[in-house]
Amino acid sequence: MPIESVNDFVVRFANVNGSGSASANELFARSVLRMGVPVSPRNIFPSNIQGLPTWYEVRVTEADHLGARGGVDLMVAMNPQTWDKDVASIEPGGYLFYDSTKPMPPSRFRADITVIGMPLTEICNREYSDPRQRQLFKNIIYVGALSALLNMDVNEIEKLIGEQFKSKEKLIAPNIHALHLGRDFALQNLKCPIGLQVRRADKVGDRIFIEGNSASALGAVYGGATVCAWYPITPSSSLAEAFSRHCARLRVDPETKENRFAIVQAEDEIAAVGMVIGAGWNGARAFTATSGPGISLMQEFLGLAYFAEIPSVIIDVQRGGPSTGMPTRTQQSDLLLCAYASHGDTKHVMLFPEDPAEAFDFTALSFDLAERLQTPIFVMLDLDIGMNHRLSRPLAWDDARRYDRGKVMTAAELEAGKDFGRYLDVDNDGIPFRTYPGTHPTRGSFFTRGTSRDRYARYTEEGGPYVDNMQRLLKKFETAKGLVPRPVRRNADKPGRFGIIYYGSTSPAMDEAHDMLIAQGIALDLLRVRGFPFHHDVAEFAGAHDAVFVVEQNRDAQLRTLLVNELNLDPAKILPVLQFDGTPITARFIARAIGDHLDSRKVVPLHKVVS
């Protein structure tokens, strides 16, 4: 039976990298959005520019399930190289759309799917003589065909094309022509619509469609970052590039045309973080964006920033490790690397945004935290959030908000005779005062070093002052618990014995899995962790349950390790739920893993008790 579904299916486009398909596929996704139906698209791309396979997956989801679902209902198979795998991945009853210009033997198809052939190449060759045009318009032609097959509102697509080429008006008419070429062919020659349909709804609201990296970069602009130093690495490069674009738009002095920012493409990540530390030491808000291999290189400097107490922001857009690992796939596998970065006893603050809106909020916040706590702050993004467009609540900024520049002693305070000890814990929160270089002619200067020193920043190798300082750093970390974003808790209707802890990009899949579990009669309490060190609420949550599942996207259960280690929890009660194959975690996986586990514990679901 062919799948019948309105506003709830997955379309996957299989393309060749560099064939210009990306913008056509995005046009398709946006058109669904314009019909008021939420979508969640994902790029699956190789670490290569041209010639290798790429996939673009669009989950059409009126129910607002923005996590990856798994499985494909409609495959748009445009890459002969991956044909067999693509055909095999279609759900039973699903649909295959392909270019039928060259005949294919029946053995290459499946009997349990609906096959829709359209001679795309032939149509293009007939219509266009320029090979580049043939390639580019082929993509728009299949979007036109899909609009007919899925019963979409073609006006919305036309409007989007108009907006896209607002500044290159000459391109509008040919694109619309190609769109209709495909649509008309489909309407005349194919059975339209198929069982999958997009029907106008009202479920998008005022949400925006944005990549996490762009949102995070804008958060850095709003958060007052003036220095950005970076070294290109997937999936973080587009963050620094977005910062450049946002700054060019928002940070150029209107009169002098001079820049209120400095962006340096460093020679490597060691230099990038060194520049951030130099700028932070000198009172500017500075950040770097990188991924796991970059953090590995930064280790020595991160220890310096921790020990010498220099505000710095490191945005880690995580990818599959270890080593070069899976450079274009997503993971949450840098938690331990960042939490305890560098040699000696260190602990670092981390923030875990769940989507672009939080990527914006937390990045802006990270600069306040870095200066308040005078330490590195890690913003833990990942490829899934960073490099995919995600439907997200609009970005918001309170104009009354002021930057928290932390404890900085001014020239006036020094002049008035206020005691300045760079590492003196004056407020019993572990946070000392600092001064910017050049503040006062005779007071407040000090020597910054990674070597041990006393409370007045004087070099010492004595054990006492060293221990005193290390203990103060712990106290400061304690203070951080109250400053990082609090966890978000959602309780089941009735108090239960089990809870789930999750974080970051797992959010949408977790939400959906939660619904699936409830439908099975399993109701669990949820806690989304948003910061490290863990807020007191986290320990409280763990203590209130017999067992807690920790859902994450790495092999070694890294957040679980931190929970057990930092909160002294009984490991037997903290149960890992792990997906780490590089694809974004799915609700199906989470629900099955937790369901199976509860079965094995012979937990009788609620509905079974009732019936």
Add this chain to the structure above:
Amino acid sequence: MTYIVKPRFHHPALPKNALGYTHRDYEGSVSTLCAGCGHDSISAAIIQACFELNIEPHRVAKLSGIGCSSKTPTYFLGQSHGFNSVHGRMPSVMTGANLANRELIYLGVSGDGDTASIGLGQFAHLIRRGVNMTYIVENNGVYGLTKGQFSATADRGSKSKRGAINADSSIDLVAMALQLGATFVGRSFSGDKKQLVPLIMAAIEHKGAAFLDVISPCVAFNNHPGSTKSFDHVREHNEAVNRLDFISGRSPIAVDYEPGAVEIVEQHDGSKIALRKLDGDYDVHDRRGATNFLLERAAAGEIVTGLLYVEPDGEELHDNLKTVKKPLNTLGERELCPGSGALDKFNASLR
């Protein structure tokens, strides 16, 4: 060993500079280096240069890496902020600091290990970016702090204190700085205060990346026969291309060298360097010529010292980045935060 504060005793008769500061005001805490270490002489020259330039000490930011040489910023300019960063990576910290506040005077002090071995990459990029600062390498050809291993500037064939012969080619940081586009390049010797002080003064006043390689014998590990960085060796093989005098833009010019042998180089801020040429053919504005000359003299076993190259109106990193004149670290919400209106517009463009 911990920290020794110098007694703050001001003799009323101590000479004062135009700002009313005495020499003492430019000193730091007492050096803990070996007695006779060349690095201490360089610290003294830095103190002298800053005193004579009438620099307000707190307007200097002094940065270093790790090594005996990198410890020296503690021993001069006690009223300046200092930053002893990590081994070989001071250049990046320097770059970031400079980006944050373009108004301070930046002074980087490093060793030959710190710069030519572990830090060669960062050094190269610092210079090629044209960061406005003075970078001094206190070059002893060894790792002093880790007890005498060869560094990358040790000459091929030179002998370590333990008798080992260095078989590797040496890196000439002056040649590198020239090739990488430094706009001020000089070399001197820690034992030659007369040459060194004006060179440091001119380097500090120079706008752009100023590099000084200062040969600085390590009395503990590199001052024996067979070492090419020993006091004796350097004295015997020193080939100075010029003697210079430095005249700050702020002080009246009084040069009394014989005309013909003297060239006045005016820097961007009006300060002037008076060069008394020892070799009539040497042209301080010829980057290629300087490189050739260095190679030629090195082949003859000579160490060329003096001001080797200067481009008085060089560009620096802030020019290239077109940053605002106001230091970035003084900008606040008003200048940095575009506000909710701009954000609403941005949101609207994403629907």
